[in-house]
Amino acid sequence: MSITKYLWVAIGLAVSATALPGTAEAQDCTTKIGAVLPTSVDWGRPIAETAQFAVDQVNAAGGAAGCQIEMVLRDTQVDPKVGVDAAKALVDLEGVKLLLGAVSSGVSMPILTSVTVPGDVVQMSCCSSSTAFTKLSEDGKTNGLWFRTFATTGVQSAVAAKVAADKGYKTVAVMYKNDDWGQDMARLIAADFAAVGVEVTASVAVNDGQPSYRAEVTEALASQPESLYLALYPAEGTAAVREWISLGGTQNMILANSLKSDEFRDNVGLQYLGATLGTDTASPRSESADAFRAAYVERFESEPNGPGLANSYDATMIALLAMEAAGKDASGSDIAAAIAKVTDPNGTPVSADTAGFSAAKDVLSGGGTVMYQGGTGNVRFDKNGDVSAPAVVWAFSEGGIEEVEYMSLNDVDAFITSLK
Amino acid sequence: MIGVMSYLVFFATTASILAIAVLGLNLQWGNTGLFNGGVVAFFGAGAYGTLILGGTSQEGHLGGFGVIYPLALLGGMAAAGLMAWIVGLLTLRLRHDYLAIATFGVAVAFENLMRNAEWLAGGAKGVRGFERPLRAALGDGFLYNILFFLVVLAILIATYLFLERLVASPFGRLLRAIREDEEAAQSLGKSPAKVRLTAFVTGSVILGLAGGLYGTFYAFVSPQDVLPTLTFQIWAMLIVGGAGNNRGAIFGAFLIWGAWTASGWALSRFAPIEAQLYTGSVQFVLIGSVIVGMLMWRPEGLLPERLVVSQRGSTPSNKQGE
Numbered sequence: 001m002s003i004t005k006y007l008w009v010a011i012g013l014a015v016s017a018t019a020l021p022g023t024a025e026a027q028d029c030t031t032k033i034g035a036v037l038p039t040s041v042d043w044g045r046p047i048a049e050t051a052q053f054a055v056d057q058v059n060a061a062g063g064a065a066g067c068q069i070e071m072v073l074r075d076t077q078v079d080p081k082v083g084v085d086a087a088k089a090l091v092d093l094e095g096v097k098l099l100l101g102a103v104s105s106g107v108s109m110p111i112l113t114s115v116t117v118p119g120d121v122v123q124m125s126c127c128s129s130s131t132a133f134t135k136l137s138e139d140g141k142t143n144g145l146w147f148r149t150f151a152t153t154g155v156q157s158a159v160a161a162k163v164a165a166d167k168g169y170k171t172v173a174v175m176y177k178n179d180d181w182g183q184d185m186a187r188l189i190a191a192d193f194a195a196v197g198v199e200v201t202a203s204v205a206v207n208d209g210q211p212s213y214r215a216e217v218t219e220a221l222a223s224q225p226e227s228l229y230l231a232l233y234p235a236e237g238t239a240a241v242r243e244w245i246s247l248g249g250t251q252n253m254i255l256a257n258s259l260k261s262d263e264f265r266d267n268v269g270l271q272y273l274g275a276t277l278g279t280d281t282a283s284p285r286s287e288s289a290d291a292f293r294a295a296y297v298e299r300f301e302s303e304p305n306g307p308g309l310a311n312s313y314d315a316t317m318i319a320l321l322a323m324e325a326a327g328k329d330a331s332g333s334d335i336a337a338a339i340a341k342v343t344d345p346n347g348t349p350v351s352a353d354t355a356g357f358s359a360a361k362d363v364l365s366g367g368g369t370v371m372y373q374g375g376t377g378n379v380r381f382d383k384n385g386d387v388s389a390p391a392v393v394w395a396f397s398e399g400g401i402e403e404v405e406y407m408s409l410n411d412v413d414a415f416i417t418s419l420k
Numbered sequence: 421m422i423g424v425m426s427y428l429v430f431f432a433t434t435a436s437i438l439a440i441a442v443l444g445l446n447l448q449w450g451n452t453g454l455f456n457g458g459v460v461a462f463f464g465a466g467a468y469g470t471l472i473l474g475g476t477s478q479e480g481h482l483g484g485f486g487v488i489y490p491l492a493l494l495g496g497m498a499a500a501g502l503m504a505w506i507v508g509l510l511t512l513r514l515r516h517d518y519l520a521i522a523t524f525g526v527a528v529a530f531e532n533l534m535r536n537a538e539w540l541a542g543g544a545k546g547v548r549g550f551e552r553p554l555r556a557a558l559g560d561g562f563l564y565n566i567l568f569f570l571v572v573l574a575i576l577i578a579t580y581l582f583l584e585r586l587v588a589s590p591f592g593r594l595l596r597a598i599r600e601d602e603e604a605a606q607s608l609g610k611s612p613a614k615v616r617l618t619a620f621v622t623g624s625v626i627l628g629l630a631g632g633l634y635g636t637f638y639a640f641v642s643p644q645d646v647l648p649t650l651t652f653q654i655w656a657m658l659i660v661g662g663a664g665n666n667r668g669a670i671f672g673a674f675l676i677w678g679a680w681t682a683s684g685w686a687l688s689r690f691a692p693i694e695a696q697l698y699t700g701s702v703q704f705v706l707i708g709s710v711i712v713g714m715l716m717w718r719p720e721g722l723l724p725e726r727l728v729v730s731q732r733g734s735t736p737s738n739k740q741g742e
Contacts, residue, residue: 040700048697074688075700080645084638085434085681092427093685106546106644113548113639118560132545139549178535180544180642205536 029067033319034090036083036101036111039075043233044103047126047312048073051100053299054316061357064324071316076102083107087115097332098319099123103308105130105180112136117143120332122339124319126312129153130180137384145336147381149315149374150308151281151389153184158416159279159391159407160229160254161192167277169252171199173225175216175240177232177258178205185231185256193229195419201225206236213240217247227252230259233307238267251275258307265396273396277404281376281389292352292375303400310375317352318342318372318379324357325364343380344369378409388413426562431681432674433569436576437633439673442657443579443666444626450664450725451587452619453599454512457520458527459627459654461507462500464646466628467635468534468541469499474636475550481542489553493632500628501621503530508620512613527651535643546642550635572633576670579626583666586622595619653680660714662721671723680707 035051038044055071063069072094076083083102090096099121102108108128113136116123125148136142164172174189176182182205190200201223204216217240220228227250230237237259245251251272257280265273292313296304304310318339323330325338341347342360347369350356360370372379377389391412393405407415441463448454456462474492477484487495511522535544542548558564586592594615597605602612635641653676661672683706687699695702714721 038700039697040704044700045697052696072688073696073699074684075703077649077700077704078644079647079649080638080642081434081650082680082684085431086684088430089427089681089685092423092430095423104644106544106642109546109548109642110638110640114637118564130545132542132548136548178544180546183538183544207532 030070031063031065031067031323032070032072032090032094032096033323034087034094034096034099034101035071035073036076036086036090036099036107037073038078038103038107039073040077043307044078046306047103047308049300050296050304050309050312051126051316053296054313054320057295057354058317058320058357060354061361064320065326065328065330067328069320069323071100072096076104076107078104078107080107080110084110084114087111091115091119091121097121097330098323098335100312100315100319101125103127105132109133109136112142112146116145116332117141121145122147122319122322122332122335124148124315126150126315127308129184131184132180134384134386142385143333143336144385145332147315147318147336147339147385149311149318149376149379149387151376151387153181153188154416155281155389155391155412156256156279157185157188157192158412158419159393160189160256161196161198161419162415163254163277163279163393164193164198164227164229165196167227167252169198169227171201171223171225172227172229172254173202173204173220173223174200174229175204175206175220175232176230177236178207182206182231189229189231192419206232206240208233208236210236210239212243214243214247216240217243217249220244221247221249226250227254229254229256231256233258234261234264234267238264241268241272245272253277254279257281260394260401261305261307262303262400265401270396270398276396278394278396278401280392280394291356295353296375304375305401313352314372314374314376314379317357317374321357321360321364321370321372324361339381341369342372343378344371345378345380347371349373380409422562426565429562429565429569431678433565433572433637435674435677436569436572437630437637438654438657438677439670440572440576440579440633441627441630441654442661442669442673443576443583444623444630445654445658446623446663446666446669447583447586447595447626448620448623449658450669451592451599452595452616452623454616454620454623455516455520456523456620456623457651458507458523458525458530459651460646460648461523461527461530462504462624462627463631463634463650463654464527464530464534464641465500465503466496466631467641467645468496468547468631469628470496470632471547471550471635471639471641472541474553475547478542478547478549481538481547482540483547483549489636493629493636496632496635497625497628500631501625504621504624505617508617512616512620524648524651527646527648531643531646531648534646542642544643546640546644547635548640550639552636552639568637572637575629575633579629580666580670583626587666591615653677656711658721659719660711660721662723662725664725665721665723668721668723668725672721675722679710683707 037048074086105128127150176186202220204220253276255278321342322335322338325341326334348363350360350370352374390409391407448456470492472483473487473495475483598612657672657676662668683703
């Protein structure tokens with residue numbers, strides 16, 4: 001019984017304490033924004049840290065729309081129920097007009113359909129990749145409130161096909177993470193490989209958290225491919241690649257950006273990754289991208305190499321810029337409408353840091369528009385809230401990860417068109 | 421204030437839906453002693469069934485039958501019941517932990533089927549494009565949520581009354597007899613196998629009902645909704661509330677879901693900034709501690725089962741049972 005008593009005391013304390021903050025604020029105001037991210041998962045925490053980092057920079061520039069920004073962070077536990085409840089609490093109890101998240105499409109989707117769209121709240125995801133969002137938007141069900149800075153899987157798969165064609169591979173086996181992202185990736189990559197004349201000999205789904213991937217690896221290996229394409233995350237990617245190489249599989253590997261991590265390189269061993277190339281959406285060749293990297297390294301003392309970090313940063317920055325552009329007490333739709341003003345290709349370019357945010361404030365207050373140049377490129381949303389992006393081909397090296405080839409946004413778009 | 425109301429309605433809707441599921445499990449475990457380790461499969465069958473039957477047409481997978489809502493919900497319940505019938509025929513000869521392992525396997529198989537069979541239910545992308553009933557007429561604001569909550573509440577009360585009557589009836593007594601001593605029941609000419617199957621299917625239909633309402637509420641279901649975590653959550657609700665007591669089942673659902681969400685909220689609000697990133701993990705520790713504490717200090721649950729005599733007699737031996 002005592003446990004429940006404590007629980008009630010805790011709830012009572014929590015409720016009584018909510019009444020307090022209102023009285024303390026007099027001079028400077030605070031606007032709350034919400035974030036629902038899987039902070040109880042190892043790779044989710046850096047994504048949340050990066051979002052907070054962007055908020056700190058904006059606050060250093062005096063906040064957005066005249067107020068300091070407070071990001072209220074809730075954990076989704078990668079459980080749709082928990083994520084939806086957290087989002088609803090943020091919208092109803094904290095009154096946020098802007099919600100960052102979630103990561104998994106299976107969590108973002110019910111939040112979108114049951115919380116943010118009914119509540120007129122902008123939802124900006126760093127990392128949800130499912131093509132279902134594009135379809136939902138085409139059906140007119142998102143009210144233009146949905147945005148994501150994760151370039152649709154189409155860019156990555158097209159560039160991977162280009163790599164295979166350039167390298168002259170004739171056959172390839174595909175191993176993909178068995179979730180919405182991986183399944184989309186596998187389907188797109190099969191079409192793109194076919195378009196450039198590379199034969200897919202096997203397409204193998206890989207489930208999370210297995211002690212061994214021998215069965216999957218053997219299946220892919222049995223088709224005797226010249227090369228291997230991997231759309232996996234570091235944990236299962238490491239396990240699968242170790243078995244692949246120990247069973248004599250080719251080292252001609254092409255990796256999706258999810259494996260662009262130092263952890264993966266160290267755990268597999270650089271000596272096995274000499275012929276391996278990866279793809280990613282890229283930073284633009286601008287000072288702002290360098291500024292982002294420099295600021296990130298200064299803050300976290302490591303390169304922004306984990307999955308979704310630059311995306312998370314850009315999602316936060318663009319959302320806050322839009323908040324600034326929409327002005328004080330803007331509704332969710334106002335903020336959503338203002339996103340076009342801060343990602344305008346004809347606008348004044350601004351960099352991704354405190355100085356850039358300050359500069360953007362001046363331009364916006366003068367009635368101008370800006371072009372945000374961030375960690376993932378000159379982000380430009382289409383009518384469904386999706387982004388395209390420049391791309392990069394990278395390889396592992398002694399020092400970390402280095403670039404092999406850069407494709408500008410126009411190159412990427414042209415290449416994607418040529419595949420159709 | 422409207423915000424708080426709106427959130428509470430939302431919270432109560434989710435809790436009520438989970439409470440219906442806990443009632444279904446209580447019939448199976450609390451009253452009949454069937455260790456269903458695959459709760460989520462029947463919950464999921466209800467959700468997927470309802471959304472596939474009642475949804476709009478989607479390219480690439482089954483669906484778009486556009487069945488009117490009450491029929492779609494019944495269809496979801498039927499899907500859960502049918503699955504329970506087949507699973508029950510195959511596994512109900514198993515006892516206790518063996519049954520738990522077998523049904524757990526069914527749940528994992530169900531999740532994997534939904535994740536991989538894209539032609540069936542969209543694979544990992546899940547089923548979307550479901551129009552919530554009467555949404556066009558009511559909009560999807562606060563009013564809709566209140567009405568939806570009232571409907572869910574009514575269904576919860578109806579399920580509760582149905583189960584109360586059921587367990588008080590001779591059939592309910594038979595369930596408990598089988599739970600306590602199957603051979604004794606058999607010696608009295610009862611057929612435990614048939615009764616166990618009936619209870620299993622009925623409980624699963626109720627789980628399917630909860631799943632159908634859940635899918636309706638979110639207008640979306642994906643394999644992420646049918647992970648084993650949900651089985652664990654529903655079991656935790658029943659154990660904390662009190663197995664064998666329908667009121668305990670409902671109370672446990674509200675309490676555990678309340679603790680689950682309130683702890684996340686309180687941590688996000690009161691934990692120091694530098695600890696914010698770790699609140700997700702802290703929350704898991706807190707929830708785990710509450711459940712372990714319950715099991716150690718009050719294993720019969722907060723509202724334990726009341727042993728009742730369903731037919732009052734005048735002999736002293738009957739009175740002792742009270």
